[in-house]
Amino acid sequence: MAVEHMRQDKGGKGGRIINVSSEADLKEMIFMPIYGGTKHAVRCFTSCLATAPDVKAQGIEYGTLCPVPVDTDLIRNLDDTRIRHSNLMQPERLKKRTSSVERLQEAFMKLVLLEKMNKAILFVDTKEMNFFEIKANNLGPTWPLESTHLSSKL
Numbered sequence: 001m002a003v004e005h006m007r008q009d010k011g012g013k014g015g016r017i018i019n020v021s022s023e024a025d026l027k028e029m030i031f032m033p034i035y036g037g038t039k040h041a042v043r044c045f046t047s048c049l050a051t052a053p054d055v056k057a058q059g060i061e062y063g064t065l066c067p068v069p070v071d072t073d074l075i076r077n078l079d080d081t082r083i084r085h086s087n088l089m090q091p092e093r094l095k096k097r098t099s100s101v102e103r104l105q106e107a108f109m110k111l112v113l114l115e116k117m118n119k120a121i122l123f124v125d126t127k128e129m130n131f132f133e134i135k136a137n138n139l140g141p142t143w144p145l146e147s148t149h150l151s152s153k154l
């Protein structure tokens with residue numbers, strides 16, 4: 001609905017849309033397949049909008065923010081009974097990797113202030129902010145892959 005109001009080709013002023021995904025979008029985290037799947041969908045949805053043939057005419061740019069867990073009630077009150085293989089999650093390690101809300105705000109502003117933001121995917125953890133590009137790699141006609149080949153692609 002916002003896009004229809006923002007589109008320059010329909011009388012709007014254009015603008016930027018940043019969708020928040022997660023680190024779970026960039027990695028397979030076996031302990032939360034539903035959460036990870038929805039975050040993959042957020043990034044895919046955003047990337048599809050960003051590569052639409054009429055995106056320039058719309059005057060809208062799309063970006064995705066992929067933070068590590070952020071210090072919110074969702075993380076503070078994590079319910080281990082709803083997490084698959086929670087024994088592998090190591091809650092102490094998760095808390096060390098949890099980012100502040102202010103860090104997320106800083107990353108959001110980094111996206112907003114880019115000269116050209118369209119299709120940007122920004123991963124943010126407690127120490128670094130790195131841009132990612134998601135590509136499908138043709139791995140050839142055979143399966144399974146050798147573990148060394150697979151790890152080089154991840």
